[in-house]
Amino acid sequence: MFSITPYIAPLLVFGLVVFVHELGHFLAAKLTGVYAPVFSLGWGSRLFGVRRGETDYRVSLIPLGGFVRMASRDDESMAGIEGGSERGTLGAAVERPADVSPALWDDQSMAPFGPKAVPADRWVENKSTSARIFILSAGVLMNIVLTLVVSTGIYYRAGNTYIPAVIDSVVPGAPAAVAGLTGGDRIVGINGRPIRAWDELLDEVAPVTSGTLRVEVQRGDTRFSRDLTPQVAEIDDPVTGAKKTVGRIGIQVRASTVNEKLNLVGAMSAGGLATWRMAKSVASVLGGLASGQVSAKNLGGPIQIARTSVQAAKRGSETLWSLIAFLSLNIAILNLVPIPVLDGGQILLVLAERVKGSAFSAGVREGFARVGVLAVLALIVLVTFNDVRNLFTK
Missing domain, CATH: 2.30.42.10 (PDZ domain)
Incomplete structure (x- = not known):
C-alpha cells in the first residue's frame, strides 16, 4: 500500500469508490450491448474529459457521485436530473443541438454527439430482464469486489x-x-x-x-x-x-x-471474513435507523467522510485503505435500498414491470424518479447539516 498525502485523501476516497461503482454499470452496459455515451464522475455540467469511441469520459461539476448515461426511454428526464449538459433526445438530429459542445460533435456518431439515431436493439428497455438487472446491480458488485480486494491486500501486507x-x-x-x-x-x-x-x-x-x-x-x-x-x-x-x-x-x-503473516489464500479468507463482518455492521445500522433505535443524528456526510479520510491518511496508508474498503461496502449496501434512483429502486421497478407484463407509463416513471431524487436530496441535506453541526460542537 502506497503512502497518501493527507489532504488529497478525500479525493482518493470519493473518487475511487464512485469510479469503481460507475465502472461496474458502464462495463455491464457494454457487455450487454447498451449504448452508453457518457461516463461521468460527479453530477452537473462537464468540466473536462476526453471522448473515446462512443463514450465521453468526463469529470463534472458537483463531486457527489457520478453517473453513466445509457440509451433509455427515460434518457431526457434522467439527463436533466443528473445535470448533464446534453439533455436532448437520443433520437436522430439534423444538426448539432445548441447544448452540445462543438468539440464533442461528430457527423458520423450517434446522438447526442452526432446526427444518427440510436438503434432500437441498443436501448436498455429492449434488453432482457436479466440483462437489465445485471446492469443495475453491477455497480454494487464492483464495490463489493473493491472491498474484498482492498481487505485482502491489507491482510496480505500487514498480516493478521x-x-x-x-x-x-x-x-x-x-x-x-x-x-x-x-x-x-x-x-x-x-x-x-x-x-x-x-x-x-x-x-x-x-x-x-x-x-x-x-x-x-x-x-x-x-x-x-x-x-x-x-x-x-x-x-x-x-x-x-x-x-x-x-x-x-x-x-x-x-x-x-x-x-500472523498470511499467504495469499489466507489473506483472501481473512479479507472475506472482514467484508462479511463489515456488511453485518452496516446492515445493523440500517436496521437500527428503520426501527428508530439509531438516531439519524449519527449519520455523516461528505464533510465527515473528508475529515475522516484526512485523519486516516495521517495514521497511515493501511488505515486509509481500510476506510476505503468500509465506505465502498457502505455504498454497495445503501444502493440496494429500494429507493427510486438508487440501484435497488430501479431493480424493483424492473421486476414490477416484469410482473405487470408491460412498462409503466412515462408519467409514472418520471414521478418514481423524482420521488427518489427528493429522498436522496433530503438525505444529503440531513447528513450535511449533521456534518456542519459536528464542526461546531466537536
Whole structure:
C-alpha cells in the first residue's frame, strides 16, 4: 500500500469508490450491448474529459457521485436530473443541438454527439430482464469486489493481528470463576468450535443468554472442558448504540497481541471474513435507523467522510485503505435500498414491470424518479447539516 498525502485523501476516497461503482454499470452496459455515451464522475455540467469511441469520459461539476448515461426511454428526464449538459433526445438530429459542445460533435456518431439515431436493439428497455438487472446491480458488485480486494491486500501486507483468547483474570463469583478457570488459561474451543482470538470468543459467548456453553481450556500441558452458564448483561451496541442483552462469563482478556503473516489464500479468507463482518455492521445500522433505535443524528456526510479520510491518511496508508474498503461496502449496501434512483429502486421497478407484463407509463416513471431524487436530496441535506453541526460542537 502506497503512502497518501493527507489532504488529497478525500479525493482518493470519493473518487475511487464512485469510479469503481460507475465502472461496474458502464462495463455491464457494454457487455450487454447498451449504448452508453457518457461516463461521468460527479453530477452537473462537464468540466473536462476526453471522448473515446462512443463514450465521453468526463469529470463534472458537483463531486457527489457520478453517473453513466445509457440509451433509455427515460434518457431526457434522467439527463436533466443528473445535470448533464446534453439533455436532448437520443433520437436522430439534423444538426448539432445548441447544448452540445462543438468539440464533442461528430457527423458520423450517434446522438447526442452526432446526427444518427440510436438503434432500437441498443436501448436498455429492449434488453432482457436479466440483462437489465445485471446492469443495475453491477455497480454494487464492483464495490463489493473493491472491498474484498482492498481487505485482502491489507491482510496480505500487514498480516493478521489479533488478541489471543488468554484469560488475565476472572471476576469472583462469575461463571468462569465458579467453573475453576483462572488467569493464564487459554480458551481453545467453545461448543466444539475452535477458538484462537478474543473476538471469536465474544462472538460465541455474547449470543448465549440462556442455556450452557461447553468451554475447552488449555492450562499448560493440560486440556480440559467445563460447562458454563453465562450471566445476562445489558450493554450499548458498539455499532448502533442501542441497548442489547448479551451473555457474559466474567473473564478479562490478557493485553497482548499476535501478528500472523498470511499467504495469499489466507489473506483472501481473512479479507472475506472482514467484508462479511463489515456488511453485518452496516446492515445493523440500517436496521437500527428503520426501527428508530439509531438516531439519524449519527449519520455523516461528505464533510465527515473528508475529515475522516484526512485523519486516516495521517495514521497511515493501511488505515486509509481500510476506510476505503468500509465506505465502498457502505455504498454497495445503501444502493440496494429500494429507493427510486438508487440501484435497488430501479431493480424493483424492473421486476414490477416484469410482473405487470408491460412498462409503466412515462408519467409514472418520471414521478418514481423524482420521488427518489427528493429522498436522496433530503438525505444529503440531513447528513450535511449533521456534518456542519459536528464542526461546531466537536
